[in-house]
Amino acid sequence: MRGMAENPSPPFFVSTFSKLPESLFRAAEPKRVASPKAILLNNVLAAKIGISAQWLHSTEALHALVGNQALPEVPRIAMAYAGHQFGNFVPSLGDGRAVLLGEINGFDLHLKGSGRTAFSRGGDGRATLSAMLREYIMSEAMAALDIPTTRSLAVIGTGEGVPRERMERGAVLTRVAKSHVRVGTFQYLAARGEEATMQALVDHELAKNFPDAPEGAGRFIWFLRQVIARQATLIAKWMCVGFIHGVMNTDNMQVAGETIDYGPCAFMDAFDPQKTFSSIDHTGRYAWDKQPVIALWNLTRLAEALLPLFASETNAAITLAEAELKNFMLHFETAFEAGMAAKLGFAEIREGDADFIALTLQNMANSKADFTTFFSTLTEAVKLDNDKKIVHFFNNANAATQWLESWRKRLSSLSLNRMKTANPNFIPRNHRVEEALAAANIDDLKPLHRLLKVLSKPFEKHEGDEELALPPKPDEEVLQTFCGT
Numbered sequence: 001m002r003g004m005a006e007n008p009s010p011p012f013f014v015s016t017f018s019k020l021p022e023s024l025f026r027a028a029e030p031k032r033v034a035s036p037k038a039i040l041l042n043n044v045l046a047a048k049i050g051i052s053a054q055w056l057h058s059t060e061a062l063h064a065l066v067g068n069q070a071l072p073e074v075p076r077i078a079m080a081y082a083g084h085q086f087g088n089f090v091p092s093l094g095d096g097r098a099v100l101l102g103e104i105n106g107f108d109l110h111l112k113g114s115g116r117t118a119f120s121r122g123g124d125g126r127a128t129l130s131a132m133l134r135e136y137i138m139s140e141a142m143a144a145l146d147i148p149t150t151r152s153l154a155v156i157g158t159g160e161g162v163p164r165e166r167m168e169r170g171a172v173l174t175r176v177a178k179s180h181v182r183v184g185t186f187q188y189l190a191a192r193g194e195e196a197t198m199q200a201l202v203d204h205e206l207a208k209n210f211p212d213a214p215e216g217a218g219r220f221i222w223f224l225r226q227v228i229a230r231q232a233t234l235i236a237k238w239m240c241v242g243f244i245h246g247v248m249n250t251d252n253m254q255v256a257g258e259t260i261d262y263g264p265c266a267f268m269d270a271f272d273p274q275k276t277f278s279s280i281d282h283t284g285r286y287a288w289d290k291q292p293v294i295a296l297w298n299l300t301r302l303a304e305a306l307l308p309l310f311a312s313e314t315n316a317a318i319t320l321a322e323a324e325l326k327n328f329m330l331h332f333e334t335a336f337e338a339g340m341a342a343k344l345g346f347a348e349i350r351e352g353d354a355d356f357i358a359l360t361l362q363n364m365a366n367s368k369a370d371f372t373t374f375f376s377t378l379t380e381a382v383k384l385d386n387d388k389k390i391v392h393f394f395n396n397a398n399a400a401t402q403w404l405e406s407w408r409k410r411l412s413s414l415s416l417n418r419m420k421t422a423n424p425n426f427i428p429r430n431h432r433v434e435e436a437l438a439a440a441n442i443d444d445l446k447p448l449h450r451l452l453k454v455l456s457k458p459f460e461k462h463e464g465d466e467e468l469a470l471p472p473k474p475d476e477e478v479l480q481t482f483c484g485t
């Protein structure tokens with residue numbers, strides 16, 4: 001406890017969500033666990049949201065963040081939502097193993113794995129230590145890559161077993177997010193015909209996360225426009241680092257534009273545009289290159305839910321919604337092109353860049369180039385003026401020479417700075433994540449901390465940790481990720 005007071009005064013939490021109409025949540029009363037133990041505490045994030053390290057390390061925080069006790073003055077609630085899961089509509093999902101603990105300075109504190117709620121259906125409400133540590137690693141890596149994301153404040157071991165395929169250790173994750181309102185939250189209200197509540201929810205979200213929102217009836221279509229724009233940029237950012245979300249169900253798409261719900265997600269090693277990892281994605285629905293199409297599909301479900309707010313006459317509402325939805329692909333393509341151009345070192349977008357990006361990706365797919373090291377090596381090649389370094393990323397010398405010639409010609413307007421901040425050296429590679437989780441499960445946290453350290457500064461070099469940047473050897477490759485609940 002670093003010589004600190006046992007129970008320093010807690011930060012000031014509020015609960016704005018519980019003031020909304022009651023159909024949006026149920027009271028939650030997590031079951032006490034006997035021996036909570038802090039496994040990871042994120043001091044840097046705590047400082048960012050206005051929580052002192054002293055409180056984070058206190059006994060009170062330990063019990064609050066494992067679900068044993070409520071925070072002073074704020075009710076714990078499980079949020080209601082619906083969702084299209086792999087295309088099938090489920091009208092009532094909700095937080096089956098999570099509770100909204102409270103809000104601080106505009107950030108939600110949400111516990112995941114804290115026990116059964118009114119929405120639990122068949123589940124036990126619990127989460128495994130591996131799955132929660134995995135979410136911690138992935139979300140913190142995304143944040144350091146400058147990609148909008150929910151974050152992880154703490155992982156607290158419950159000291160209890162969680163029965164899965166085998167007995168696993170249980171843990172509770174404290175997720176920090178700008179919002180836990182999802183596309184599925186609006187679908188839940190639409191399915192129940194609760195228009196007034198839907199309006200209140202939009203207004204809540206606008207006040208919390210959309211500072212430029214206009215007033216008046218036009219704010220609803222404006223809201224859709226902003227959500228579309230944020231998702232388009234988000235998906236482009238994912239794709240520029242080779243990230244595959246894995247379960248882009250409408251209940252896993254947050255309207256404030258942060259990546260949410262790290263289940264069987266993964267970063268690609270060898271480039272394959274059709275890549276999936278999730279053991280439950282049998283049809284490739286959520287593959288790397290399908291993500292924009294799926295995002296648009298989800299946003300169309302959001303627009304459908306919001307229709308009654310756009311105009312009283314349905315056809316007029318549809319016309320308004322369609323005019324917004326048709327902008328998604330353009331937004332996405334612009335953001336993706338800008339991101340890829342930065343990776344290639346181009347100071348600005350020029351005519352023909354889209355074709356060159358497509359050609360680059362085609363070459364990478366042909367040779368199954370490692371997505372991350374291709375671009376980090378390219379950055380090195382520019383710095384050292386040594387193109388030889390990247391020849392082996394191509395299928396043959398001819399393909400390499402041709403590509404290098406066009407690239408060098410186009411590089412007349414180089415921005416090395418843009419390149420350096422677009423091409424990370426370190427991503428959470430699956431084999432390294434698995435290695436860290438396996439060690440953590442036998443109480444060795446060293447690999448986990450080492451991995452978190454390099455991932456917190458992914459664009460830097462980390463002397464002595466270079467091996468964490470390397471792609472897996474054939475026998476180290478992880479082929480599937482599991483929902484790992």
Ligand code: AMP
Pocket residue numbers: 093094095096097098119120121122123124125126127247251252261263485
């Ligand atoms: P997810 O796959 O994490 O997005 O969860 C989909 C739905 O299943 C949500 O309603 C979750 O709350 C619920 N769920 C997932 N795991 C559990 C569990 N162990 N117990 C109860 N509900 C769960």
Ligand code: MG
Pocket residue numbers: 251252261
């Ligand atoms: Mg979910």
